[in-house]
Amino acid sequence: MRSRSRSLLSLCLLTACPGDVAQTTDPATTTSADTTNTTSPGNSETGGDPPTTGADTTTTTTPASTTTANLDDSGAPDTTTTGDTDTSDTTSTTGAPDTSTGDPPLCGNGELDPGELCDDADADETDECLADCTPGPAGAPVPLPPFMADEYLECLTAAGDGLMLGSRLSLDAQMWSHVQQIPLPEGDPVGWSHVETAGIYGRRPMEAATAANGDVIVGGLVWTEQVQVDSGGYLWLARFTAAGELVWNVERIDLGFGPSDLEVSPNGDIVLVGRSWGFIAPISTVAVFDAAGQLEWFVYEEVPDHIKNYAGVAIDGDGQIYAGGTRYGFDAEWQDIDYRLLVRAFTPGGASLWEYMSEPSDPVHRWTSDIVLTTDDQLVLAARRYDPETSESLPTMTLAALDTAGNPLWSKEWSAPTATPARPGVLLATDDGGFYLSGGAGPTWQGDETLLAHLDAAGDPVWIRISDGAGAIDLTRGPDNLLYLLTSATVVAHAP
Numbered sequence: 001m002r003s004r005s006r007s008l009l010s011l012c013l014l015t016a017c018p019g020d021v022a023q024t025t026d027p028a029t030t031t032s033a034d035t036t037n038t039t040s041p042g043n044s045e046t047g048g049d050p051p052t053t054g055a056d057t058t059t060t061t062t063p064a065s066t067t068t069a070n071l072d073d074s075g076a077p078d079t080t081t082t083g084d085t086d087t088s089d090t091t092s093t094t095g096a097p098d099t100s101t102g103d104p105p106l107c108g109n110g111e112l113d114p115g116e117l118c119d120d121a122d123a124d125e126t127d128e129c130l131a132d133c134t135p136g137p138a139g140a141p142v143p144l145p146p147f148m149a150d151e152y153l154e155c156l157t158a159a160g161d162g163l164m165l166g167s168r169l170s171l172d173a174q175m176w177s178h179v180q181q182i183p184l185p186e187g188d189p190v191g192w193s194h195v196e197t198a199g200i201y202g203r204r205p206m207e208a209a210t211a212a213n214g215d216v217i218v219g220g221l222v223w224t225e226q227v228q229v230d231s232g233g234y235l236w237l238a239r240f241t242a243a244g245e246l247v248w249n250v251e252r253i254d255l256g257f258g259p260s261d262l263e264v265s266p267n268g269d270i271v272l273v274g275r276s277w278g279f280i281a282p283i284s285t286v287a288v289f290d291a292a293g294q295l296e297w298f299v300y301e302e303v304p305d306h307i308k309n310y311a312g313v314a315i316d317g318d319g320q321i322y323a324g325g326t327r328y329g330f331d332a333e334w335q336d337i338d339y340r341l342l343v344r345a346f347t348p349g350g351a352s353l354w355e356y357m358s359e360p361s362d363p364v365h366r367w368t369s370d371i372v373l374t375t376d377d378q379l380v381l382a383a384r385r386y387d388p389e390t391s392e393s394l395p396t397m398t399l400a401a402l403d404t405a406g407n408p409l410w411s412k413e414w415s416a417p418t419a420t421p422a423r424p425g426v427l428l429a430t431d432d433g434g435f436y437l438s439g440g441a442g443p444t445w446q447g448d449e450t451l452l453a454h455l456d457a458a459g460d461p462v463w464i465r466i467s468d469g470a471g472a473i474d475l476t477r478g479p480d481n482l483l484y485l486l487t488s489a490t491v492v493a494h495a496p
Contacts, residue, residue, distance in 0.1 A: 107133040112143070115185055117482070117493050130495075135482065138467050139452070139492035142484070144182065145190050151178065155474050156486045157208040157216060160242035162191060163478060164216045165491065166205035169195075175202025175223045179216075181244060182491070184478055192244025198222045198251070203236060207262035207272070211291070214242040217270055221258040221277060222251050232278025233258060237270070237293060250293045257285045261312040261370070265319045265348065269296065273310035273323045284310040286323050286346065297350035305329060308342055312370035312427070314379060316404060319348035324371025324381050327357055336388065339365040341381055341400055354406040363388065366398050369424040369439070376433035376457050377404055382424035385413070393421030397439075399459045412459055416441060416451055416466060425451075426475040428483075430496070433457040438485055440471015452485055452494060465494065 106113045108131070110121030118129035118140035125131065128138035144165075151169040158164070162183040169176050174197055181191035197203050202223035209217050218240070221233035235255040239247040259274040268291040275284045284307075287298035301308040310325035322345050329338040338360045345353040366383040373379055383398040395418070400411040416422055418441045425439040434456040442448030450469045454462040474486040483494040 107131075112185075117185055117480075135493045135495045137463075137465050139465065139485065139494045142182065142184075142491040142493055144491060145180070147489075148178065152488050153473065153486055153491075154205050154220075155208040155218070156484060156491065157476050158210045158479050159216050159240075160191065160214065161479055163476070163484060163491070164208060164210075164218075164240075165486075166208050166218055166220075168204045171197075174226060175204055177203040177205045177218075177220065179205060179218055179238075179240070184480060194240070194244065194246070198236070200227055201233070202226060204233075204258070206274075207259045209262050209264050209270075211239075211264050211268060215247065216240045216242065217262060217264060219259040219262040219270075219272055222253075225278070230279030232256065232276055235259070235272075235274075235287070237272075237289060239293060248293045250289070252295065255285065255287060255295075255298065257283070257287075260310060263313050263315050265315045265321075266317055267319055267348070269319070269348070271313055271315060271321055273313045273325070275309055284308045284323075284325065286310065286313070286321070286344075288321070288348075288350065299346075299350070306338070308344075309368075310342075311368045312372070312381075314371050314373035316373055316377070320353070320404070321346040321348070322371060322373065322379055322404070324368055324379070326366065326368045326383070328365075336365065337362060339367070341366060341368055341383060341398070343371065343379060343381070343402060343406065345404075345406060356402060356406040356408070358400065358408075358411075361385070361398075364394065370427040372427035372429050372435050373404075374429050374433050374435055374457065375431065378402070378409060378433075378457065379404065380427060380435050380459070382427055382437060382439075384423050386421075393423050395420065395422055397422050397424045399437075399455070401459070410458065414455075414459060416453065416464055418449065418466060420449070422451065423471055425472045428475050428477070430454060434462065436475060436483065436496075438472035438475040441466065442471075450485065450487060450492070452483070454496075467492075 107119060108121055110119055112119055116133040117135055119133045120129040123131040126137060128136050128140050130136045148169045151167050153167045155166040156163050159181045162181050165180055165182050167178045169178050176195055176197045178195050180193035183191050204221045204223050205218050206220040218238045220236050222236045223233045224231045235252040235257060237250045256276050257274040258277050259272040262272050265271055270289040272287045284301040285298060288296045290296055306327060306329040308327050310323045312324045314322045322343055324343045327340045327342040328336050331337050340360055341358040343356045364385050365388045366385050368381050368383045371379060371381050379402045381400050385394040385397055386392060396413040396415040399414045401409040403409055420441045422441045423439050424437060428436040430436060437453045437455055439451040441451055450467050450472055453464040456462055470487040472485050472487060476484050478484050483496055485492045
């Protein structure tokens, strides 16, 4: 683990209300923790001793700093829209009032009325909107508020009666975090919005989850790269109420990683997996915080002869934690070799239970995208398959399942009905023992098509939906039980 000296960071918090983004001067509470005595667990190949908890932490309350970088006359960030997002009504017809009652017609009038998720004024059951104004096979695009300049969507989760949307944007050559609530059904104004940087450093939201009480947890990086080249950054974690109030804000300079997944356990603990983003070996981390934002324990995977990279995490009803990812090594010329699927299990208190590694897949490499625990207690992993000579994805991906004791159940190569390269993304459990698989397909890195599929407990397709657009970044269930799929510029609603 790399040790770094800590400097206090100023926090700038801007709070936006529906229809108006006003700058606040209220102090923001930052919980800052310097860890001086943290140890890694024993040899991960044999499980090792339980990891120790983080050292005693101190809580420092500092006033929020104020910035006027790229602010408009009202004190809000510049809201210049990009050319990537059309937030206008996507329908072209207007329903006439019902002359018998004086009330306007609802579903089928071509307008997005209250309670509707889409309305294309036709009965085509194969397009993005069905005749009952629910999303069709192609999914219904969610109208989004105008983007700021250079803004890219990163994560989403349920928030109150809508969705919390996390994105990063650039203001004055620095990275800012933008977290906002998008009400559902669509058409209402933004419920709340927070725009925040980290003093001289940037801030990037990367993962989000919803707690049992409706609070939203956002995990990301304090981005130090633009000030200290090759440093990457360190963990940032924040908790908001469903109404957008900041509960706490934690920065951990001792945890030099950004999250690749974030989940909330049944007892309310916050579980993250991730890796370092600086110019050092991509050391993976598992970290657990309590509901108040205090670090309970963490594990750094530092092994000299190979790398473990965690991509996803799943938690069962007893709070046991399953971190899934990829393990690979190096040859004498420092070329990547020996790629294996990896799962490591921990007790809620951090004791190592077991570790699974698949057989190597050489010469094809496999890179895990996520892990999910199904309602049938299967741990399912999805992995991209690619040619190490060209780094190009292959048309098939790997799907594999284990039981919760680490025993392999099945493994297969799976391909969507497309001849182009396929890249799996986020997995989500279904109610029938299967899982949803999101991702992308196409020759570019993210893909030129968006993939969403419902697969059963054996990994066989129930349905597959492929549409134009970039590959999926995140996938969640909304408060209305619909599926919401996120790309870098869109949110699309799908019927489950």
